[in-house]
Amino acid sequence: MSVAWDDIGGLVDAHERFLRGARVDSDVRDPVLASWKRCRSAGLEPDRLSIRYEADVMLDERFMLAAEPVLGQLAGSLADLGTTIALCDGHGRMVQRLGGGRVLLDQLDAVSFAPGFDASEQAVGTNGVGTALAERGPVQVVGREHFADCLQPFACVGAPIRDPLSGRIEAVLDLTCLRDHGDPIMLRLVREAAQAIEGRLLDQATQRERALLAAYRRATHEARPEPDGARLGRIDLALLREKAEALLASPHRTLDEVNLTGGRTAALLRRPVVGAAGETGVVVEARVLGHPRPVTLTPPTPPPTATAAGVIATPVDTGDGADGRLVLVGEPGVGRLALLARRRLELLHEAGARIGATLDVTRTAEELAEVVVPRFADFAAVDLPDAVLNGEEPASLGADALLRRVALRSRNDEPRLYHVGDGFAYVGSTPQARSLESGRAVLEPVLSEAGGWFAQDPVRLERVLAAGTHSLITVPLRARGATLGVVSFYRCGNPAPFEDDDLSLAQELGGRAAMCIDNARRYTREHNTALALQRSLLPRGRPEQRAVEAAYRYLPAQADVGGDWFDVIPLSGARVALVVGDVVGHGLHAAATMGRLRTAVHNFCSLDLPPDDLLTHLDDLVGRLDRGEGWAVEGGADESGGIGATCLIAVYDPVSRSCTLTRAGHPLPAVVHPDGSVDFVDLPSAPPLGLGGMPFETAELELAEGSQLVLYTDGLVEDRHQDIDTGLDRLREVLTHVGRAPEDTCEAVLDALLPARPSDDVALLVARTHVLGPDRVAQWDLPSDPAVVSRSRAAVTEQLAAWGLDDLAFTTELVASELVTNAIRHATGPVQLRLLRDRALICEVSDGSGTSPRLRRARTEDEGGRGLFLVAQLTERWGTRYTPHGKVIWAEQPLP
Structure with a gap:
């Protein structure tokens, strides 16, 4: 494990370059580099340390009882290896030091690595104890990897020790030796020792729970077989178990009532129990109301055992005289953990159902914030770069990435640093910047001790802290190998700080949300591409002509762009052609087909073809496209499903005031007369383009000067919530108006008929006729x-x-x-x-x-x-x- 090259360059050079502000990513292991950055943020100087001392640092008796046999065995196996064992509390203060030769101990005393001294990262920099606490997992630090100069002669490994029921880090175990005596096996030894201590802690909890169960049985009478009506099935038992866990975790409640299947009701009673050796706990009993005796529980399970959360269930077989009153037995704190575990699973289930309900990046970020507040956090913020919001490929996000606050949700109106829409970059020492750079979640259980967090804006964040914000988890939003942004979870009103279990839940939530955000980003990119293509194919500006005064609107569907189009085409003899069409389907295929058809209409108009002849040629073109130019898909199958399009053409002559119209499967046009009356032109029906075989007929009418011809696509008057007849009636009502300009007509029609989230494209063309006198x-x-x-x-x-x-x-x-x-x-x-x-x-x-x-x-x-x-x-x-x-x-x- 020693690093021979660190004295002649390598880490020495990397350490010096890091202190000068240069990048050293390729020369230093990720956990070590992350620790160096934390040390620099804390203001540590490698050549000058100020180590705190506190007398009588202790761990509770329960923990020491579990740790002493393991430490004794570990000390015996390392007796001849010149390695010392250090046991520190959950804050990094050394409680006990075992083993090690006189030379090693003298050197450790010289650097204050001794009982009572603080070995946290904030005090002494990168080391086995403090870095294991900061990384919340096993670490090794060798020689020049130490941030402080005085610790570089050593090699050390450390591992946190967690309470197996709460998941909280209760202590840290460290093995330290001189650098040249280091061995890779040390990391495995410290990890196994920490796991052994955690196992003994779990055994202690199991023994206490068994003692409580025995005390309960001694205090109760033998149960006799219950009537068949009191027997409970699996569904009722699961419901009782859930309610009993909540009751066990509630210190101020003693009774609860549960509605069971078959219209029955069960009463749950919570009462204390004391074991023979003085163990104290709580039991929860069940009684089906309406029966004289306690309920008999009948699940086919083995004798009582401790669950993963430490709660004991005692199902009993009926008819054999066994006691059937008990539902749960345990300590209130253990019941709380079981309840939290259940709630976390429920939260993950809800997150899977609610996050990603739309393909909108901003809305997906808002859904994440809505799911976690207030059930997991009191305050949540999602920050993304503008590139992700625009559907672009995300660039590599470093600590200085420019972000924008996209979503924000809070249970109270507490002070906050940034609001929705604000753009900013996180300071490199903040947990958010560290998580972006490392790609891993960062937990700050006590924000008042997180100097890197304050560096973003000390004055304003002091107010945030004073308002009650006390704990933070920040998670990078990573999907498909790319970092899309960062989400921050804060606790304010909830007095409990975030724990390791919360960190795992936050990572799971962030991972699910990141995948949904990336899906929305990819959809946004495709949508923008199709929309850009479609807009490039639609008319730009108004053509030069005096036959009509035209106004138009095009609005893409909320879900995807389609193939709607419109045109105002000047013709010879001062005439003008008004065209509206709709290609079936959505996406790039529909937009590209629309471009082809619109170009064909322009070409046919340049030949001065009559409207019915023009539609005939267009019908032939669509048929050829449908037969010979389907879209190739994987496997060689043609899944285009036919093109299909509708079209309406009106040719107006300002000299004769005549208007010739023809259509192919398109909605009827409306004529608004100068007196405000509205008629829908009764055009001969014809099938959509591409079906062939049917001639297209025309209708000719004479329009008074100032009449308005209104052409539109079916998305304006028809959707899944409204049939076309209702839409046409509403359109007639809106159009019935005297003297309105075409622009005003467009606005009035869209305001009255367009839904908030249209499911189909809408093209609207309004033309007021002029006369060439x-x-x-x-x-x-x-x-x-x-x-x-x-x-x-x-x-x-x-x-x-x-x-x-x-x-x-x-x-x-x-x-x-x-x-x-x-x-x-x-x-x-x-x-x-x-x-x-x-x-x-x-x-x-x-x-x-x-x-x-x-x-x-x-x-x-x-x-x-x-x-x-x-x-x-x-x-x-x-x-x-x-x-x-x-x-x-x-x-x-x-x-x-």
């Missing part, structure tokens, strides 16, 4: 005569002069001339020339032919073929759209 429209019906071309040029020039657009006269005259000439030469039917003054100057020529012109580049020797090329070069956009009676060729120029 006669003063902005000029049109001429032209005969199929080439001579009319010159008259059309003159009419265009005259109209542009009237509009004050003389700068566009030359170009527009040329465009109109080329388009009219082509219509007369190559088309049939009536020809019409129309000018629209909207956000751009639009020149349209319509004819009765269904043949579309084609742009081509004329060769140098060609006499024609340059007309459309010139139109394309002189205008911003041009194209062709088809009508029921022919086609329209149009060209746009930006206004000056």
Whole structure:
């Protein structure tokens, strides 16, 4: 166990670098480094110690009775090895020192490692006694691993000794020798000796309980067989046992009443009992009310024995004359431990049921705080880094990590250092920072003695201490190898400090909560990714058009994003297309499919397809996606389950005030007339996209100027708590209003219909119609005569002069001339020339032919073929759209 290299470098260099503030993680064992940090926080200096002395330090007689045989045997086995045995109390003060040669004892006396002196870590730094107390487990410290210079010639091992019933550390056993005499077996010896003392303490408790049981039996009469009605089954016995434990642990209660199966009631009586040797305890008896004699207990168990908590149950067989009155016998303190053990199991069960009920990081942290207060702690706080709250991968959290208080719960309004939403970093000496750095829970049973805790803010924490806060457990929230944050449990109103059993419970609670928080964090990351994808695929801003005044809202579902979308798409001839769609499902798949469909709608609109034709092409696309582009899953199976989508398209023409609508499985649109009345447009029904085989029909209506067209997805009017008819009635009621702007309509609809936690996406589009009046429209019906071309040029020039657009006269005259000439030469039917003054100057020529012109580049020797090329070069956009009676060729120029 000796460390030969510590004199020539290694630990010597690491110790010096640590004192200078450098990192030495890779050079020093974790328990030793943690102890060095505690020593530095306590203000210890390696070359100067001030060791306290207290005379007559003692352990109680019961403990010494259990320890003396074990220590005597251990001293005999170490007699020739130059090793001394030290027994210290639960505060690190030495009670007894055994064995060791004169040279070793003289050196130990020189450093005050002797009875009466304080060997705690706060007094002498890293050593077998104090560090075992701080680590609450066996430790070894060799040579230069000691923090203090004067202790570096020694090697020592230490182990805490616990009361097996309470779990509290009652003493510390230490083996110390010169460094060169150290042996690895010392750690095993001290651990086995501590366990042997704990076993003897348990035997003492068992003997006392048996003596109490014998005293009770001597004081009672023989029990006779009970009537069948007094016999109790397993369920009743378990209930009696639970209530008896609570009664045994209650010093001021003597009677309790228990409701049993079959409508019966049992009375539990608590009374004292004294054994033959003067042992004092308590017994709990049961009597079923309505029967003249005490109840007979009938579980098939062996004779009375001590349970793990030290409580004795005495089940008795019926009909053999055995005493059947006793339920429990023991000491009140032991009954308290049994009750605490039961309550801890109940708390863990409740934590498993309540923590992680949602996939929200903040709510999960709040659930942890709600579960533990006030049943385990009087005050609980959960601190997480912002990265975890945002769903990002947690970075390595060190002692100086920036955290944010996410959850806080307290049974009283006592002072506290931080509130929910506050950001901060813990000082390196605090228990929270130590737990983050080590990845282990830290117990501070007495906060008034925890100097590292005070270092965070001495002034304010002094007020916290004065308010009654006295004990702390801090647990790092670790899941899947990553530290997500830290939770702190405080006791204020409960006078009992936290114990080792509480530390184990806190670690279990922290572990469960950490896994739930990590699940919520991962879900948040996926949710944010899908939401970012979806928002990137939705419209950004309002497109330039004057046909309607549009307002829209998109709200993702509380659980996950979906595939809802909307669009306002400017079309040729000053028209506009209003689109709302909904892809079935949620998540990335639905968002990606929505992006595909929205892009397809834009492409089909650029071709100026009628709404029913557009839906037909979209239906074919969804069918192809469904058949040929399913999502691959493990094992090669396609579990996409079909895409499925609904869609509604409305095309509004501000010149004629006509609106053409068609739908594929989508809810009916609403029209709010200028007088405030509301109608739902009776569109022909059609199946959702992707099913195929059914034609899409259109409906056409004329809208008065100022009418509002309201398009939405089913998440607005339908959910599991409300059918669609009820939703439509509520929507009609909200929309019935005169003169409301589209933005105000959106707000009113969402306020009235949107639930607090929507289960489905909601897309809402409200468009108030405008009209392109006669003063902005000029049109001429032209005969199929080439001579009319010159008259059309003159009419265009005259109209542009009237509009004050003389700068566009030359170009527009040329465009109109080329388009009219082509219509007369190559088309049939009536020809019409129309000018629209909207956000751009639009020149349209319509004819009765269904043949579309084609742009081509004329060769140098060609006499024609340059007309459309010139139109394309002189205008911003041009194209062709088809009508029921022919086609329209149009060209746009930006206004000056």
